[in-house]
Amino acid sequence: MSSPTPAKGSPRSLSGLAPFLRPYRLQIALAGLFLVMAAVTTLLFPVALGGLIDNGLVPADRGQQMLALRHHFFELFGVAVALGLFSAARFYTVSWLGERITADLRNAVYGHVLRQSPQFFETTQTGEVLSRLTADTTLVQTVVGSSLSMGLRNAVMGVGALVMLVWTNPYVMAQVLLILVLVVVPSMVFGRRVRKLSRASQDRVADASAIAAEVLNAIPVVQSYTAESRESARFSASTQDAFRTAVRRTKARAVLVAFIIIATSAALLWGLYAGTQAVLRGDITAGHLGQTVVYVIILASAFAVLGEVYGDLLRAAGATERLMELLHARSAIESPAAPAALPAPAAGSAAAFEAVRFHYPSRPATPALADFSLAVAPGETVALVGESGAGKSTVFQLLLRYYDPQAGRIALDGTDLPSVALADLRSRIALVPQEPVIFSASALENIRYGRPGASDEEVRAAARAAHADGFLAALPEGYDTFLGERGVRLSGGQRQRIAIARAMLKNAPLLLLDEATSALDAESERMVQAALESAMQGRTTLVIAHRLATVQQADRIVVLEHGRIVEQGTHAELVARGGVYAKLAALQFTA
Incomplete structure (x- = not known):
């Protein structure tokens, strides 16, 4: 049974990059390991902070209190060092992957286009191909080398923070989780409009590139007919069209991000309010509340970053679609599977x-x-x-x-x-x-x-x-x-x-x-x-x-x-x- 075709512009379109990711499984595994370790280290920080508040600030002998504080601060510094090392290793590995995969993708698309028959170029402008080789591959590089890693890291931290919050405050966080589900569903629906506008924006940029490539290859003719102003106006109209489409995309994405941040913050502030009430009732300690506050901040920031990353994924999905269209284009003229050998001509070919x-x-x-x-x-x-x-x-x-x-x-x-x-x-x-x-x-x-x-x-x-x-x-x-x-x-x-x-x-x-x-x-x-x-x-x-x-x-x-x-x-x-x-x-x- 054939797998369903991904919807146009959906993040599933990024699955087209799988053949380019496959040769670098070891580097991807290392990046995943460093990413998880960085996320886990971040999640350990609130635990160390809670221990500092509950054990380092309790009334006790002055000397013992100083020793306890020093011990807890060393723990916090150790967590910070581990976080820095794992984050640096993750950044290097992921950036290397982004550069390598983008270079492979660009080479594959270019090599494939070179083998297309002239029939392909009757319907595809050279500027359109150049736009896909440059602008679209740059978008893919941004996602593979940065956004995707940030998204996965924040997803791990968000899920980890949510698990810790549910474990420590199950009743309150069950309510918060229900509210978050109500936030995610409309966000996904609204994201479809962002997807369509992202694809349209990239198409308009490609149109402008096609005009520029055509005119720059005919500069003597353009200047001989004193058409510089006309061509500038035509290019300006095309870039203005691209700008208007990009503004619509940015506006829709800004509304999406604002909705996610405001809605998730409201839900999490409700959980924080319930936590302060629990401290006043004596149900939890001040350290427990401090730990909860940090987890709430991690969860809120993770959701905010994921909203931004989702927008980048939508743009990269559109770019990947356009690149895959080129890569999967079949030439009307191909070599046979079992070619016949030409005889050596004696005096020129017949x-x-x-x-x-x-x-x-x-x-x-x-x-x-x-x-x-x-x-x-x-x-x-x-x-x-x-x-x-x-x-x-x-x-x-x-x-x-x-x-x-x-x-x-x-x-x-x-x-x-x-x-x-x-x-x-x-x-x-x-x-x-x-x-x-x-x-x-x-x-x-x-x-x-x-x-x-x-x-x-x-x-x-x-x-x-x-x-x-x-x-x-x-x-x-x-x-x-x-x-x-x-x-x-x-x-x-x-x-x-x-x-x-x-x-x-x-x-x-x-x-x-x-x-x-x-x-x-x-x-x-x-x-x-x-x-x-x-x-x-x-x-x-x-x-x-x-x-x-x-x-x-x-x-x-x-x-x-x-x-x-x-x-x-x-x-x-x-x-x-x-x-x-x-x-x-x-x-x-x-x-």
């Missing part, structure tokens, strides 16, 4: 599309490819041309298995793509995208991204082949120069050549060039085109090009329209045919 039909999940009514069939022989260079939206980039995305087609078959070297491990498949393919990606690292590490184990000389050889060595050597620190976030210190053509060098270093049997020379000036384009032609030798190459001058020497040109192949052949054949390609060529070459 790729085949058979009657492929595909539409993007976000556009189910519009086919990106329809009845698409294409066979690419090993070592062949095939160019894909056509208007924007014709399906050229979709061919690349299906080959890389970012998506699976709704119908048809795609194979690499005779092996169906779904039967191949994703790592094995993608290791056979090198991609040069239209918009090159430069990481916040040195030029050396950016090129080495294509093959992490490559030596410095191999990296430099790839840079020379891509005609990138000249400008890289001229940088202030040469290949070790930090290129800035997204390569802001380089021109578009320089970024493109680094991307080409990265792909050449990978040395894969299938090369995918998506407008690989689009950002180059005429001179650089000639140099890189020569380098690419050299790199194409001995491997299969698929080229996407809008500028037909770059693909005239391709073995075959495939013309796409609305996801279908309408023509294919060499440049000369297609021009002579006078079809779609001939019209495109006439427009470009005449211009």
Whole structure:
């Protein structure tokens, strides 16, 4: 039988952290031991205080009284030392657990998100993911590393103080206990509203983070359209919305805390009043009353802290839910359980599309490819041309298995793509995208991204082949120069050549060039085109090009329209045919 699903935002949602807690059972046991010892030591304090009042302050011989007082004060100091040591040990162990578990959780979520297919990012904003990795994990850390420990400690002390009070004053404390039950029930009911508002508040913060991430990644465009004020206003509106939701949450939580403190204090003051009446009647001693007073204070403060901790648990429960949603998201594209091995290609990989039909999940009514069939022989260079939206980039995305087609078959070297491990498949393919990606690292590490184990000389050889060595050597620190976030210190053509060098270093049997020379000036384009032609030798190459001058020497040109192949052949054949390609060529070459 499956266990019931925790209610949204309830503390039971924290059970999702169990797999991250399990490896640290020893540390958790130690933290629990120190926590219980600290709580027990606190509960011993009133007993020592009662002994001091009853035995150290009774009329007696002056010398004996001084000895008795000294003995009782030493007892109290011993309790204080034990409390300090156990509390310090508890604090260190619990804080270590909080930091360790949060780091593990953050790593697990990030690693899982990296393995999601592009379909996941069609519906999930990057800023939303970053908010969960930062703000939500920080909330979890606060609970695991602090609030939960405080809550458990105060729960132990509260229960212990209640037991002592019931044991010493059973009739009075039975009445107090009944009143406390009447306090807890409405507190739990009101806590549901706090839970909902906590989740809503975290969602609004994530919305603001998503806006900020999107805009900061497009600063040049924002500034070119002088949209700084508009974007500031949009972000301000989002943060204001988050603020209003947070205020509602805080107001509800403040009312909850106030109710718990006032109601429990009233109940416990009633018990204290009854205790003073018992002293006046001679039923108990003054020391007994002093002991009772301290236990009442411990119980009241424990309930007050538990009210605060409960609010933190509700917020952390919402954060845990959001993190678990990411962690339990299943990628639409996964490696098979028993992957087939790809044969070693002799001269480049062979790729085949058979009657492929595909539409993007976000556009189910519009086919990106329809009845698409294409066979690419090993070592062949095939160019894909056509208007924007014709399906050229979709061919690349299906080959890389970012998506699976709704119908048809795609194979690499005779092996169906779904039967191949994703790592094995993608290791056979090198991609040069239209918009090159430069990481916040040195030029050396950016090129080495294509093959992490490559030596410095191999990296430099790839840079020379891509005609990138000249400008890289001229940088202030040469290949070790930090290129800035997204390569802001380089021109578009320089970024493109680094991307080409990265792909050449990978040395894969299938090369995918998506407008690989689009950002180059005429001179650089000639140099890189020569380098690419050299790199194409001995491997299969698929080229996407809008500028037909770059693909005239391709073995075959495939013309796409609305996801279908309408023509294919060499440049000369297609021009002579006078079809779609001939019209495109006439427009470009005449211009």
